[in-house]
Amino acid sequence: MNRRRFAAILVPAALIASLMTAVAAPDEPASAAVGSQFDPGNIISDGVMYNGSAMTANDVQQFLVSKVPTCRSSYACLMNYGQPTPTMPASAYCATYQGAAGESAATIIAKVGAACNISQKSLIVLLEKEQGLVTSTTPTAGRFASATGFGCPDTAPCDPNVGGFFYQVYYAARQFQIYAAKPLSFNYQAGRNNNILWHPNAACGSSTVFIQNKATAGLYDYTPYRPNAAALANLYGTGDGCSSYGNRNFWRIFTDWFGSPTLATSLLRTVDNGTVYLISGTFKYPVPSIGILTALTPLGQVGYVSQPYLDSFTTGHTVGRSLRGPDGSIYFYDSGIKLPFTSCAQAVDYGASCAPDGYVQLTQVQVDSFYTGPVLGPVLGTVEGSRYYITAGTKREILDDRSQTEAGIPLGYNVLTENAVSALPLGAPIVRDSVFIQTRSTSSYTFLAGGSRYGVNGATGSAVGLPQVAAGALNAASIQMLPDSGKTFTGVVRTAGATASTVLVQGGRYDLTAGAGGSAAVPATPVTQEFINSYPLKGTFAPGSLIKPPDNGTVYVVMPTDIRPIGSWQGLLSLTPPGASPVIATVPGGLISALPQGAVALVAGSLVRSATDATVYLINGVTNRIPFSNFDMPVEAGFKNLTFAPSAQLSAYPTASTSLGFGISCGTKNYIAAGGSLHEVTAALAPLYPFTYMSLDQFACQNTTIGTPATSFIRTADGSIYYLSGGQKLPITSMARLEALGGSVGWLNVVNSFAAAIPTGPLA
Numbered sequence: 001m002n003r004r005r006f007a008a009i010l011v012p013a014a015l016i017a018s019l020m021t022a023v024a025a026p027d028e029p030a031s032a033a034v035g036s037q038f039d040p041g042n043i044i045s046d047g048v049m050y051n052g053s054a055m056t057a058n059d060v061q062q063f064l065v066s067k068v069p070t071c072r073s074s075y076a077c078l079m080n081y082g083q084p085t086p087t088m089p090a091s092a093y094c095a096t097y098q099g100a101a102g103e104s105a106a107t108i109i110a111k112v113g114a115a116c117n118i119s120q121k122s123l124i125v126l127l128e129k130e131q132g133l134v135t136s137t138t139p140t141a142g143r144f145a146s147a148t149g150f151g152c153p154d155t156a157p158c159d160p161n162v163g164g165f166f167y168q169v170y171y172a173a174r175q176f177q178i179y180a181a182k183p184l185s186f187n188y189q190a191g192r193n194n195n196i197l198w199h200p201n202a203a204c205g206s207s208t209v210f211i212q213n214k215a216t217a218g219l220y221d222y223t224p225y226r227p228n229a230a231a232l233a234n235l236y237g238t239g240d241g242c243s244s245y246g247n248r249n250f251w252r253i254f255t256d257w258f259g260s261p262t263l264a265t266s267l268l269r270t271v272d273n274g275t276v277y278l279i280s281g282t283f284k285y286p287v288p289s290i291g292i293l294t295a296l297t298p299l300g301q302v303g304y305v306s307q308p309y310l311d312s313f314t315t316g317h318t319v320g321r322s323l324r325g326p327d328g329s330i331y332f333y334d335s336g337i338k339l340p341f342t343s344c345a346q347a348v349d350y351g352a353s354c355a356p357d358g359y360v361q362l363t364q365v366q367v368d369s370f371y372t373g374p375v376l377g378p379v380l381g382t383v384e385g386s387r388y389y390i391t392a393g394t395k396r397e398i399l400d401d402r403s404q405t406e407a408g409i410p411l412g413y414n415v416l417t418e419n420a421v422s423a424l425p426l427g428a429p430i431v432r433d434s435v436f437i438q439t440r441s442t443s444s445y446t447f448l449a450g451g452s453r454y455g456v457n458g459a460t461g462s463a464v465g466l467p468q469v470a471a472g473a474l475n476a477a478s479i480q481m482l483p484d485s486g487k488t489f490t491g492v493v494r495t496a497g498a499t500a501s502t503v504l505v506q507g508g509r510y511d512l513t514a515g516a517g518g519s520a521a522v523p524a525t526p527v528t529q530e531f532i533n534s535y536p537l538k539g540t541f542a543p544g545s546l547i548k549p550p551d552n553g554t555v556y557v558v559m560p561t562d563i564r565p566i567g568s569w570q571g572l573l574s575l576t577p578p579g580a581s582p583v584i585a586t587v588p589g590g591l592i593s594a595l596p597q598g599a600v601a602l603v604a605g606s607l608v609r610s611a612t613d614a615t616v617y618l619i620n621g622v623t624n625r626i627p628f629s630n631f632d633m634p635v636e637a638g639f640k641n642l643t644f645a646p647s648a649q650l651s652a653y654p655t656a657s658t659s660l661g662f663g664i665s666c667g668t669k670n671y672i673a674a675g676g677s678l679h680e681v682t683a684a685l686a687p688l689y690p691f692t693y694m695s696l697d698q699f700a701c702q703n704t705t706i707g708t709p710a711t712s713f714i715r716t717a718d719g720s721i722y723y724l725s726g727g728q729k730l731p732i733t734s735m736a737r738l739e740a741l742g743g744s745v746g747w748l749n750v751v752n753s754f755a756a757a758i759p760t761g762p763l764a
Contacts, residue, residue, distance in 0.1 A: 033255035035232035040196075042212040043251050044122070044261035045301065049176065049215030052117035060120055061106035063257075064134065072137045078127070081105040081144070085166050088115070093177035097170065108166055116173035121258045123148075123169060129249045148172035172222075179218035188220040196226045204228075204242035219247055265300025266366055267293070270307050277310065280362050284313035291419030292319055295334045298369040321420065322352035322359040325367040330359050334420035338370040346376060351393045351424050379404065379413035380421060385440060386475060387413060388421055389430055396427040400472040403432045429478040434531035435471035436464075439479055445470060449493075449525050452485035463550050463588035464491050465506040469534075487523065491588030492595075493532060494524035503587050508538035510585055516542050517558040518596040539585070543622045544575055544699050546582055549589040555582075559622050562596035564652070574604035575621075575699050599649040605639055605703030610647040617650065618660055621699030625653040628660035632753045637664060637673035638704045656694070662754050663691030666701035674714075674748045677707035685710055688724035690758060713738075713747035716755045721747060728761030737764060 048054075055063070064079040071077035082104045088097040094116040103111070109127075113120040128134040130149040146152050147168040151159035162171050183189045188196070190211045198204045209226065211217045220226075227248035230239030235252055238245075254261040267287070269276045276293055277284035287293050293302070296319070323338060324330045331338035332350055341347045344354040352358045379398065381387045388395040389409055398404045401411060407430045431437070436456070437446045445456040445466050456466070491504045501512045501519040509532065512519045541547070545558040546566075556563040557575055566572050576582045602608055604621040617625035618634050628634055637660075664671045664678060670686065670693045671678035681689055689710070696704075714729065715721045722729035723741050732738050741764060 033235055033252040035235040038227070038232055038248065038251055039262070040209045040226050040247075041216060042262050043216045043219050043247055044213075044254065046213045046215045048261050049119055049122055049218070050117055050180070051119045052114045054113065055110060055120035057104070057107045057110035060109050060124070061104065063124065064106055067135050068137055070137075075138050076144075077137060077139060078105045078133045081165065083108075083164075083166060088170060091174070093174050093181060094170075105165065108169055112169050112173050116170075116177055118173040118176055121254065122176075123173060125250055125254045125257065126172060127169075128253050129246065144168075150175065175222070176215075176218045179221045180214040183214065183217060186217075186221045187224065188217045190214045190217045194220070196220060197224065198228050199225060199242045199244050201242065219250060223247055223250075262301075262303070265303040267296060267299055267302045268310060269302055270310055272307070276302055277313070277315075278319050278360060279313060280360065280366060282314055283316040283361070284310065285316040285319045285360050288318050289422075291417075291422050292321075295321075295336075295417075295419060298336045298371075299366060316360070317357050319360055320352060320358070321350065321423065322347060323367065323370075324359040324361050326362075326364050330354060331367075331370070332376055332420075333370055334416040336371055337373040337416065338367070339373045339376045339414060339416075342375050346378075349378070349390050349392060350376070350421075374414060377410075377413060379409060381413045381415040382418045382420065383415060384418045385473060386418060388424075390421065390424070393424060394427040395421050395424040397429040397474050397478040399429065399431045399435065399437060399474060402471075403430050406432055426477055426481070428481045429474055431474075431482070432471075434527040436461075436466060436469055437479060438467060438470045438473040440473040440475050442476075443467075446479050446482075447489040447525065448482060449485075449527050451483060453479065453482040454485050454487050454489040454525055456489045457589075459549070459551055459589040460489060460491050463506060463586065464504040487525075489525055490522070490594040491591050492519065492522055492524045493527045495529050495532065496526055502532050502535075503541060503591050504535055505538065505585065505587055507536070509535035510539050510541045510545075510587070511537065512541045512558075513543075516545075516560065518560075518562045521596065522594045541585070544697070546572070546575060546584045547587045547592070548584050549592045550586050551589060555584055556592065556597075557601045557622060559598060559601075562598040563592070564598040564601040567600040568603070571601055571603045574606070574703055577702055599646075599652045602645060602649065602653070603641070603643070604699040605641075607634055607639055607642040608645050608650055609642070610650050611644055612647055616642065617653075617655070619653065619700070620656065621697035621701075623653075623697040623700075624656045625650065626656040626658075626660045626694060630753055632751045633660045633662060633673065636662060636676065636751060636754065637678060638676045640676075658692065658694060660694050661691050662757065663689065663693035664704075665693040665695040666704070667698070671706075672710055672748070672754075674710075674750045674754060675707065677705040679707045679710040679748060681710045685712065687727065688712060690727050708746065710748060711745045712741075713743055713745070714750045714755060714758075715747045716750060716752055722755070722758075722760075723764040724758065725764075726761070727759065729755060729758045730761045730764035732764045 068077050068079050071080055082102050084101050085099040085103050085108060087099040088094065090096040097111060097115045109120050109123050113123055124134055126148050131143040131147055133139055133143060133147055144165045145163045146158045147165050150168050150172040151162040162168065179186055188194045188211060190213050193208045193210050195206050196209050197206045207226070211220065223246035225244035225246060227245060228239060228243050231243035231245055231248050233239065251261060266279050267276055268279055276287040278287055278296060278299065287296065321332055322330055323333055330341050330347055330352070332341060347353055347358065378391065379387060379389055387398045389398055404411060431448055433449060435448050437448055439446065445461050447454040447456055492501050493504060494501050499520060500514045501522065501524045503510045503512060514520065541558050543558055543560045546555055547558060547563065548555045555566045555572060557566055572582050602619045604619055606619050607616050608619055609616040615627060617627055618639055620626050662673045664673055670681045672681055672689055672691065712724045713721060714724065721732045721738060723732055732741065
């Protein structure tokens with residue numbers, strides 16, 4: 001890289017005398033450079049440097065001819081220079097350059113600038129700064145060979161591989177794109193302080209320069225020196241022994257030929273004071289925040305001027321969010337867009353007014369620098385996702401379209417940035433009932449019901465289907481304005497006045513029968529029936545249903561008054577239909593913690609006693625415990641598994657009011673217990689069996705075996721067969737009599753205590 005290039009001194013840069021107070025067109029008239037206006041941190045703006053459409057080939061040619069109308073005889077000047085050009089393939093830095101058999105210097109400059117997106121003006125200035133090719137009437141072949149100084153270090157000959165006019169222009173343009181793309185690979189970077197030498201002689205020292213943009217950093221990487229005060233004091237001549245001229249000359253030539261290499265701006269400050277002012281007419285308006293400054297970007301980048309220059313403007317009021325054009329139109333503005341107010345009342349809604357202190361007066365040029373958007377409405381959306389209803393100088397966040405409609409606000413809104421309304425005070429949000437609300441830009445959620453908010457923890461949120469079921473998002477400050485219920489959402493909901501609760505799960509809901517699991521005592525979140533119906537019904541939780549939380553494997557059985565953990569696989573199977581797999585619903589953890597929890601559930605259909613009480617009970621599924629006076633009763637029904645349990649675990653089951661006998665009801669059918677199974681007793685046979693029928697729940701019943709239906713005949717352990725009739729058992733003394741009575745239908749083998757419960761009558 002050429003290391004003969006020199007840079008600038010860090011002094012407060014005065015605005016050039018011709019600086020416009022509105023945004024100037026990029027092609028502002030050329031003017032003589034003034035050394036005091038040289039800013040070492042902003043020699044050329046990115047917008048000027050990286051502009052590959054600054055000039056066409058015809059523009060370049062006309063400019064070259066204007067500098068050298070006639071070339072000295074026998075010389076090829078830049079205006080009439082031509083050469084064949086190669087095709088250069090596309091890279092990360094330049095598009096494809098399509099070569100040709102013969103192209104003029106102007107065409108090469110224009111095409112390289114377009115391919116590498118480097119301003120043709122910058123390339124022209126580089127050619128003049130390095131070899132004087134633009135103005136020379138007697139250029140030599142050597143000057144064309146090193147036209148831009150690319151590959152020509154201060155201490156060694158030029159690299160022949162990049163020699164020649166085309167390669168010099170192409171590789172120089174490409175190099176400036178490399179500087180911009182890989183700033184950390186080079187010595188000088190934008191946005192930080194950089195130590196820059198005054199001269200190749202290190203003894204001349206160095207100074208610190210805050211480089212403002214990539215283009216300026218690229219100039220220093222290309223020519224790593226800055227001009228000192230002596231070089232700037234004699235802008236068209238020489239300074240002293242420590243003066244360098246490369247970057248000075250680049251800035252000076254560009255200014256003289258094309259105008260300021262940094263765009264004119266309406267936003268000014270001094271080096272010593274950070275306050276930025278919007279300059280319009282004879283007034284300067286203080287810019288109060290970064291957000292406002294960003295919104296004013298169409299008026300240019302912030303420029304640095306002297307304090308006396310800034311003091312020459314009258315200080316106006318602080319810049320707000322409204323601008324006024326010369327025709328009296330008042331606009332709201334943001335992100336380079338101006339949106340006309342429809343009335344002075346609307347201006348007040350947005351925190352402005354039609355009074356002089358309610359807007360900033362701009363020139364027409366300044367107003368025109370903003371893109372004209374649609375007229376404002378009462379609702380403004382932001383690119384960050386918020387949506388606000390703007391009224392009376394406040395903003396109220398809107399949750400979603402339905403909330404907007406239910407509030408009577410017409411749908412539709414413009415979209416700007418959050419900064420556009422950052423100065424407006426926040427009012428209570430516009431929401432609807434029975435919705436999940438996400439806290440914007442977080443994974444936190446709130447449930448809104450009955451006008452109050454309920455916190456939602458992560459496990460519960462996941463269990464009820466968040467984030468998919470969230471109605472929308474609000475900013476944290478808006479959510480805080482909703483009344484706090486002081487409660488946490490558990491996933492258990494009820495409509496007003498209902499006794500049965502609903503449990504929400506991912507993809508649906510389970511309805512709890514009235515009081516099941518003690519849910520009637522659980523504080524349920526009040527919701528609308530519409531909200532409940534938005535979750536498809538997956539099933540109903542009744543006593544005996546199996547549930548588990550999402551974060552562990554503990555399975556609970558729903559009891560009439562509470563839920564109880566199941567302590568064994570056998571206990572789980574006892575609540576499951578024979579041959580089926582257990583059906584376990586995953587429910588929000590909040591439900592598990594909300595419902596009353598009892599002791600570990602006992603195995604349905606098991607015989608249980610405690611260590612301190614000899615009384616044995618049949619565990620009637622999830623309903624109660626049934627005492628009995630004789631083991632014959634449960635054993636004959638098929639209940640044989642005797643276990644011990646702590647008194648508290650056993651007493652958690654209410655005691656049935658009657659004892660177990662040989663008569664059992666399951667559902668709508670009556671059975672008698674005999675031989676380890678149950679035998680259906682039809683209505684016609686009921687008078688033959690004088691038993692009280694004890695009702696077992698479905699879970700105790702499913703742990704029994706259904707045998708053949710009962711008949712009119714029983715047989716005792718000693719082989720005696722009886723015919724049942726009229727509430728008595730009548731002995732049968734012969735097989736012939738048995739056949740005569742219809743004994744071919746079979747009999748039940750019963751234990752003696754069963755037979756003893758039926759009075760004996762005469763012979764059959």
